[in-house]
Amino acid sequence: MPTTLILRNNLLQGLIPQQLENIQALDLSANNFTGNVPAEVGLGNIRYLVLSDNKLFSRIPFSLCQENCELMLLDLSSSNFFGTIPTSFGNCSSLVYLNLGSNNLTGGIVEELQGAKRLSFLNVSGNHFDGPFPSVVRRLERISVIDMGNNKLSGKIPEFIGDLKDLRILLLESNSFYGSIPEEINALENLQFIGFSNNQLCGSIPKKLSCLKTIINRPKDGNLHGFIISQQYIGVQVNLVAKGL
Numbered sequence: 001m002p003t004t005l006i007l008r009n010n011l012l013q014g015l016i017p018q019q020l021e022n023i024q025a026l027d028l029s030a031n032n033f034t035g036n037v038p039a040e041v042g043l044g045n046i047r048y049l050v051l052s053d054n055k056l057f058s059r060i061p062f063s064l065c066q067e068n069c070e071l072m073l074l075d076l077s078s079s080n081f082f083g084t085i086p087t088s089f090g091n092c093s094s095l096v097y098l099n100l101g102s103n104n105l106t107g108g109i110v111e112e113l114q115g116a117k118r119l120s121f122l123n124v125s126g127n128h129f130d131g132p133f134p135s136v137v138r139r140l141e142r143i144s145v146i147d148m149g150n151n152k153l154s155g156k157i158p159e160f161i162g163d164l165k166d167l168r169i170l171l172l173e174s175n176s177f178y179g180s181i182p183e184e185i186n187a188l189e190n191l192q193f194i195g196f197s198n199n200q201l202c203g204s205i206p207k208k209l210s211c212l213k214t215i216i217n218r219p220k221d222g223n224l225h226g227f228i229i230s231q232q233y234i235g236v237q238v239n240l241v242a243k244g245l
Helices: 087-091 111-115 135-139 159-163 183-187
Strands: 003-006 013-015 023-027 032-034 048-050 073-075 097-099 104-107 121-123 128-131 145-147 152-155 169-171 176-179 193-195 227-233 236-242
Touching: 087 111, 111 135, 135 159, 159 183
Parallel strands: 003 023, 013 032, 023 048, 048 073, 073 097, 097 121, 104 128, 121 145, 128 152, 145 169, 152 176, 169 193
Antiparallel strands: 227 236
């Protein structure tokens, strides 16, 4: 029988155990685990995996996204991962939430990520990614939140940004983007928050930008956007909320 194992926010240490079969939801965040992530963690029917805020100092294993992977939520933020994003992430066709923020990852956002057709939340902020704005993003048709801040990205913000109709939050601060803000951003009727500070942008602000209805009509509770993923795990309701971006 699949199991839910939640051990976050403790003082657990040592290696992550290999004997984690039949785990459907695993949260080991905010502990002191070290070493590599065992290949066994990515096998089976796991759907919810959170290893954030540890001291792993390792590469992200290819095993996390095997063929027919059912993973929906993956949070590896703030755990000292290095190297590149595995191309195997293209197998994560059910993935909705991906957080790789605040690590030491390099390279770029791999084209294979287009296989994650359901991806809605993407956070790769606080790494060492370089090159232009990743073109694979245009194929993420359900993307709602993009945070690529605090990297080494450069070039112009692409015009295809206007094709991401579900986009609500776009954070690109502290990179080296230059040129003007594309007029196509006016097409994003659901956009609630734009963060372009600390770049090299020039020119004028698109005239219609201030007319976007979600920027004018803010929620009464003051929250910009509550991103919630809910999934039943053996009778346990798992809610993950990202606010205050």
